Amino acid sequence: MNIVREDSYDFVVCGGGMSGFAAAVSAAKKGLSVAIIECTGTLGGTAASAGIDHLLGGRKLNEETKEHVRVVGGLFDELTDHLIGRGEAIEPNSIDLTFNPFGWYPRMASGIVVDETALKIALDEFCEKYGVRVYFFTVLAEAELSGNAVTSVIVCSKDGFVRIRARVFADCTGDADLCKMAGCPVFKGRDSDGLMTPCSLEMHVENVDAKELVSYQNAHQSPKLVEIIDRLREEGIWTLSSRIFVTVRMMKEDVFMVNTSRLVMVDGTDEESVSRAIAEGRKQNLELFRIMKAHFPGFQNARIRRIYDYLGVRETRRIDGRYFITIGDALSGKQYDDCVAATTYNFDLPDPVISGYDPMMGDTRNPNAVRRHIVIQVPYRALLPKGIDNLIAAGRCVGADRDVMGALRVIGPCMMMGQAAGTAAALAVRNAQDSFPAVSTEELRKTLWEDGVLDPAKLPFD
Numbered sequence: 139m140n141i142v143r144e145d146s147y148d149f150v151v152c153g154g155g156m157s158g159f160a161a162a163v164s165a166a167k168k169g170l171s172v173a174i175i176e177c178t179g180t181l182g183g184t185a186a187s188a189g190i191d192h193l194l195g196g197r198k199l200n201e202e203t204k205e206h207v208r209v210v211g212g213l214f215d216e217l218t219d220h221l222i223g224r225g226e227a228i229e230p231n232s233i234d235l236t237f238n239p240f241g242w243y244p245r246m247a248s249g250i251v252v253d254e255t256a257l258k259i260a261l262d263e264f265c266e267k268y269g270v271r272v273y274f275f276t277v278l279a280e281a282e283l284s285g286n287a288v289t290s291v292i293v294c295s296k297d298g299f300v301r302i303r304a305r306v307f308a309d310c311t312g313d314a315d316l317c318k319m320a321g322c323p324v325f326k327g328r329d330s331d332g333l334m335t336p337c338s339l340e341m342h343v344e345n346v347d348a349k350e351l352v353s354y355q356n357a358h359q360s361p362k363l364v365e366i367i368d369r370l371r372e373e374g375i376w377t378l379s380s381r382i383f384v385t386v387r388m389m390k391e392d393v394f395m396v397n398t399s400r401l402v403m404v405d406g407t408d409e410e411s412v413s414r415a416i417a418e419g420r421k422q423n424l425e426l427f428r429i430m431k432a433h434f435p436g437f438q439n440a441r442i443r444r445i446y447d448y449l450g451v452r453e454t455r456r457i458d459g460r461y462f463i464t465i466g467d468a469l470s471g472k473q474y475d476d477c478v479a480a481t482t483y484n485f486d487l488p489d490p491v492i493s494g495y496d497p498m499m500g501d502t503r504n505p506n507a508v509r510r511h512i513v514i515q516v517p518y519r520a521l522l523p524k525g526i527d528n529l530i531a532a533g534r535c536v537g538a539d540r541d542v543m544g545a546l547r548v549i550g551p552c553m554m555m556g557q558a559a560g561t562a563a564a565l566a567v568r569n570a571q572d573s574f575p576a577v578s579t580e581e582l583r584k585t586l587w588e589d590g591v592l593d594p595a596k597l598p599f600d
């Protein structure tokens with residue numbers, strides 16, 4: 139391999155999604171020299187590139203007061219308050235729950251709808267402000283090790299292969315790419331057959347008559363238009379694998395994100411599988427759009443605004459962390475002395491094959507099915523891959539059962555885990571000989587709460 143250059147930092151974050159962004163900025167705020175390696179041309183990952191524009195898991199509806207209360211704090215609040223203040227995101231508490239195109243269910247209205255371009259620019263601005271060096275269009279290619287440490291990563295950019303050294307590293311690739319390259323044990327998919335939950339390719343449509351759509355949904359108590367889809371299936375018109383219509387209004391009243399394509403049997407870590415899925419996703423969306431225009435209320439005059447070219451991957455690898463959060467832990471509300479993050483979101487991980495069927499959402503076929511909302515704590519050890527001491531993971535690849543990951547993978551908890559990883563990096567470099575397991579979790583937790591992250595043990599939910 140011809141290495142054209144060598145760069146060096148205190149902390150290198152692989153993957154610039156919302157967890158990587160939070161890890162990098164929180165470490166840079168504490169004085170570390172930090173770089174992000176990102177294979178696309180923007181920060182924000184799935185949130186910004188896949189057309190999600192709807193940040194869940196940072197607020198939660200208090201059923202009694204009907205207020206969307208803060209449940210993450212820290213950088214999530216800093217970022218979203220900044221966007222809301224500039225009119226580039228919608229404050230959930232300003233939404234009328236009786237007319238609610240922002241996810242149709244009051245709990246979904248806790249999501250913060252953001253302007254996609256404004257989000258991308260804000261992420262750039264935060265990095266610039268705190269001096270984070272971002273390597274765009276740069277792919278992580280290899281990890282170089284010495285003993286139980288990663289010494290450097292080899293990345294591939296327009297320049298060629300570059301070696302980047304660091305004292306500590308974070309894997310925020312969503313796919314645990316760096317952990318895998320470093321030889322850490324990882325899991326992928328269901329224990330029984332390795333299958334993963336379906337991927338989706340998002341579509342945004344414009345010129346939608348939101349009032350007509352909402353009137354129909356309210357009148358029929360049918361947020362996902364299931365009865366229309368069932369009829370279309372009987373008539374042979376609806377041949378898509380999904381059996382529900384999932385859509386969320388975006389910043390503009392007539393623009394809707396359509397999260398309905400379901401690409402089953404896809405492996406988001408396999409190039410060929412991803413290449414096939416993205417082409418299939420475009421085809422599915424076009425077919426769906428034709429059906430929506432002809433049969434769904436409010437879509438008669440709609441136009442496709444954009445079909446995204448970043449595949450929405452919900453699930454791939456998870457690390458075998460130094461603690462592994464089981465579904466039993468989650469359902470029993472287990473508490474940990476080293477808790478650094480949490481989720482109050484629901485167990486949203488659709489079945490790999492029967493898309494539209496969510497095994498954790500109150501379906502009686504699943505004994506673990508739950509509808510009630512609980513606080514699932516994340517211990518620091520679940521971010522630590524086995525075998526390598528100067529590597530930490532954050533985001534949707536942490537050490538947890540896949541059902542638990544369904545609740546952790548939304549953006550609020552991902553940023554919370556990212557902030558914990560970045561703060562731990564600062565402590566590892568300052569006090570703990572570049573070792574994440576050696577970080578004092580007491581000091582880490584104290585620092586996080588001082589920095590505005592909300593202590594999950596103090597959340598006003600059970």
Ligand SMILES: Cc1cc2nc3c(=O)[nH]c(=O)nc-3n(C[C@H](O)[C@H](O)[C@H](O)COP(=O)(O)OP(=O)(O)OC[C@H]3O[C@@H](n4cnc5c(N)ncnc54)[C@H](O)[C@@H]3O)c2cc1C
Pocket residue numbers: 152153154155156157158175176177178181182183184185190192193194195249276277278279310311312313315337338339340397449450451452532533534535547548549550552
């Ligand atoms: C279809 C769909 C709909 C969703 N809807 C919502 C929603 O409404 N609200 C919500 O809150 N959450 C939603 N989610 C979940 C949420 O968006 C993601 O789980 C979350 O954003 C994951 O963040 P992350 O930082 O862990 O990973 P990612 O967003 O996956 O970020 C990983 C980053 O690493 C980069 N990367 C990966 N591999 C490499 C490599 N080898 N080299 C360099 N860079 C690399 C990627 O380009 C990406 O930028 C949805 C997810 C999907 C798929």
